[in-house]
Amino acid sequence: MQETKKPTLLxxxxxxxxxxxLTEKIKLKNTSTLKGVGDDAAVLYYPExxxxxxxxxxxxxxxxxxxxxxxxxxxxxxxxxxxxxxxAMNATPRQITVSIAISSKFSLEAVEELYSGxxxxxxxxxxxLIGGDTTSSLTGLTISITAIGEANENELVYRSGAQVxxxxxxxxxxxxxxxxxxxxxxxxxxxxxxxxxxxQFEGYDYILERQLKPEAxxxxxxxxxxxxxxxxxxxxxxxxxxxEALHLCNASKVGCSIYEEKIPLDKQTKDFAEELNINxxxxxxxxxxxxxxxxxxxxASFDVIKKEFDITIIGHITAExxxxxxxxxxxxxxxxxxxxxxPLMNSEY
Amino acid sequence: MQETKKPTLLxxxxxxxxxxxLTEKIKLKNTSTLKGVGDDAAVLYYPExxxxxxxxxxxxxxxxxxxxxxxxxxxxxxxxxxxxxxxAMNATPRQITVSIAISSKFSLEAVEELYSGxxxxxxxxxxxLIGGDTTSSLTGLTISITAIGEANENELVYRSGAQVxxxxxxxxxxxxxxxxxxxxxxxxxxxxxxxxxxxQFEGYDYILERQLKPEAxxxxxxxxxxxxxxxxxxxxxxxxxxxEALHLCNASKVGCSIYEEKIPLDKQTKDFAEELNINxxxxxxxxxxxxxxxxxxxxASFDVIKKEFDITIIGHITAExxxxxxxxxxxxxxxxxxxxxxPLMNSEY
Numbered sequence: 164m165q166e167t168k169k170p171t172l173l174x175x176x177x178x179x180x181x182x183x184x185l186t187e188k189i190k191l192k193n194t195s196t197l198k199g200v201g202d203d204a205a206v207l208y209y210p211e212x213x214x215x216x217x218x219x220x221x222x223x224x225x226x227x228x229x230x231x232x233x234x235x236x237x238x239x240x241x242x243x244x245x246x247x248x249x250x251a252m253n254a255t256p257r258q259i260t261v262s263i264a265i266s267s268k269f270s271l272e273a274v275e276e277l278y279s280g281x282x283x284x285x286x287x288x289x290x291x292l293i294g295g296d297t298t299s300s301l302t303g304l305t306i307s308i309t310a311i312g313e314a315n316e317n318e319l320v321y322r323s324g325a326q327v328x329x330x331x332x333x334x335x336x337x338x339x340x341x342x343x344x345x346x347x348x349x350x351x352x353x354x355x356x357x358x359x360x361x362x363q364f365e366g367y368d369y370i371l372e373r374q375l376k377p378e379a380x381x382x383x384x385x386x387x388x389x390x391x392x393x394x395x396x397x398x399x400x401x402x403x404x405x406x407e408a409l410h411l412c413n414a415s416k417v418g419c420s421i422y423e424e425k426i427p428l429d430k431q432t433k434d435f436a437e438e439l440n441i442n443x444x445x446x447x448x449x450x451x452x453x454x455x456x457x458x459x460x461x462x463a464s465f466d467v468i469k470k471e472f473d474i475t476i477i478g479h480i481t482a483e484x485x486x487x488x489x490x491x492x493x494x495x496x497x498x499x500x501x502x503x504x505x506p507l508m509n510s511e512y
Numbered sequence: 513m514q515e516t517k518k519p520t521l522l523x524x525x526x527x528x529x530x531x532x533x534l535t536e537k538i539k540l541k542n543t544s545t546l547k548g549v550g551d552d553a554a555v556l557y558y559p560e561x562x563x564x565x566x567x568x569x570x571x572x573x574x575x576x577x578x579x580x581x582x583x584x585x586x587x588x589x590x591x592x593x594x595x596x597x598x599x600a601m602n603a604t605p606r607q608i609t610v611s612i613a614i615s616s617k618f619s620l621e622a623v624e625e626l627y628s629g630x631x632x633x634x635x636x637x638x639x640x641l642i643g644g645d646t647t648s649s650l651t652g653l654t655i656s657i658t659a660i661g662e663a664n665e666n667e668l669v670y671r672s673g674a675q676v677x678x679x680x681x682x683x684x685x686x687x688x689x690x691x692x693x694x695x696x697x698x699x700x701x702x703x704x705x706x707x708x709x710x711x712q713f714e715g716y717d718y719i720l721e722r723q724l725k726p727e728a729x730x731x732x733x734x735x736x737x738x739x740x741x742x743x744x745x746x747x748x749x750x751x752x753x754x755x756e757a758l759h760l761c762n763a764s765k766v767g768c769s770i771y772e773e774k775i776p777l778d779k780q781t782k783d784f785a786e787e788l789n790i791n792x793x794x795x796x797x798x799x800x801x802x803x804x805x806x807x808x809x810x811x812a813s814f815d816v817i818k819k820e821f822d823i824t825i826i827g828h829i830t831a832e833x834x835x836x837x838x839x840x841x842x843x844x845x846x847x848x849x850x851x852x853x854x855p856l857m858n859s860e861y
Contacts (some may be wrong), residue, residue, distance in 0.1 A: 214555065217609075264569055305613060414551070
């Protein structure tokens with residue numbers, strides 16, 4: 164990143180030096196954070212709210228490829244994927260801890276670049292970085308983040324509350340992050356063959372951003388509150404629509420019907436899928452990393468929800484005995500599957 | 513571990529299978545845990561207490577060597593090192609999240625062995641496992657744990673409260689975990705040369721246990737409460753006495769004098785150090801992983817503290833201008849150094 168300046172070795176900094184460099188700019192934003200970094204533990208205080216806690220671990224080569232993922236984007240995304248889980252509880256994130264393991268090839272400047280993305284996400288989402296751990300790995304970069312958020316008791320939404328006849332809704336559009344990944348992979352292959360060839364990203368800025376700099380849906384909680392609608396169940400879409408619909412139905416002990424033609428796809432997602440000669444529906448159902456929210460609302464909310472530009476009704480909840488199905492445009496009924504699922508790719512619990 | 517049964521591949525289990533196997537036996541123990549595993553986030557409620565949060569990341573080849581560390585012990589220790597940070601705030605741990613990244617070489621049985629140690633520590637310390645993430649790594653095992661605890665406002669002890677003339681105290685004895693590691697390393701070298709040679713551990717059970725199955729000092733909070741003594745500052749000893757004394761003095765803006773002959777060493781620590789022809793003091797000052805507590809109490813507590821078998825007064829707090837010093841048996845004054853410190857070994861913040 165710094166062409167004129169020699170990278171700083173982490174070993175030149177000493178113990179206090181590294182931690183200070185990574186945390187000196189932190190300004191605590193939330194009244195629930197009594198003490199942030201600097202002691203054996205941070206201290207929080209939540210006298211009235213319920214507290215939600217979620218954690219995610221990202222590893223190099225599995226969740227990201229440093230060949231084409233800028234470190235700042237990676238730091239930002241690592242925070243966002245955790246905040247997305249907090250919003251999926253209909254809660255508001257307030258604090259994160261960040262632990263990283265890095266190989267000795269990393270310079271101070273590289274670690275600072277990663278943290279600049281982490282700090283940027285904290286700034287944007289109003290979250291305090293309250294602690295962490297920075298350690299060595301023999302190979303590769305690992306990032307572990309725990310996010311803490313708050314909600315009033317009556318605001319919390321679980322996966323388990325969906326009722327038969329509820330509408331199944333999704334925010335934004337799906338499959339974009341997966342198609343963005345395919346684009347990055349393709350250009351990376353081209354680059355390996357010919358490092359002088361400029362990457363061809365024109366016209367695909369949206370799907371690139373969906374992959375490299377996803378956002379968590381902080382706005383949906385506020386929107387639904389304005390509409391006076393409380394979801395009966397909610398989950399964030401990190402592993403593809405199929406997998407998350409199965410999770411939600413499993414937890415609620417219900418089935419669902421999802422209509423193929425209702426699944427929201429962006430034009431760039433469809434265009435690039437066509438270019439690669441793949442079905443964009445596969446990207447939406449099994450691609451993952453969209454970080455949209457999948458939720459259910461009572462049927463009575465239909466008239467209000469259908470007017471919302473950024474929410475799509477993709478189906479409805481059925482009895483458990485009817486199964487979890489995709490209804491194709493041709494009217495065929497296909498059981499949903501978490502296709503191609505890797506048991507170790509993402510087993511958050 | 514299973515000689516007669518073929519190891520189970522994680523890929524045979526499917527998504528729900530793996531998570532269920534790791535979490536099905538969890539019984540929540542604390543009233544502050546409203547919901548544990550099974551949703552986008554766990555839900556906690558702490559209407560009265562202050563909440564402490566701490567996190568640690570352990571990586572294979574840096575923090576542990578699977579050649580001689582049993583997975584069950586590793587799981588246990590990974591929990592304990594986090595709980596130790598909670599106790600160092602004079603707080604009581606209540607919840608943990610556990611994220612692991614594992615390479616494909618791991619079988620279900622190996623992961624279950626690791627988790628059996630995690631569950632055992634949860635049982636012993638009354639802590640609820642409330643969430644986590646199980647994911648792949650290209651190489652090596654990584655364990656990231658976040659611990660959450662509670663304390664009344666007036667119970668919390670920070671690193672920053674030490675006053676001039678306070679007594680500097682330590683629980684238990686120091687250097688044992690480091691000498692246990694040296695013993696394991698030696699026997700591992702012998703094993704590499706001759707796999708048929710039985711490891712020579714006789715007489716060194718204590719230092720082996722200090723390394724492989726350390727305990728967090730849950731008892732010190734209760735003991736000090738009984739004695740009606742509240743520490744003015746406290747920190748846990750994970751990186752060696754020197755480093756932690758420097759942390760405490762730095763945070764409190766004071767100096768200290770530590771007396772060499774007062775530093776508590778177990779007989780096995782001294783015996784094995786003698787066998788290796790090294791100074792056991794180095795193990796205590798720079799070895800780390802003892803997970804004892806270093807704390808300061810007002811000088812007025814001297815008569816009460818000195819009677820306690822398991823607490824040793826090792827020195828006192830001085831003005832910052834006097835520096836942080838070790839006073840040798842011969843009366844020499846040597847500035848404390850976090851000697852041999854690796855900036856990436858352990859930079860918790």
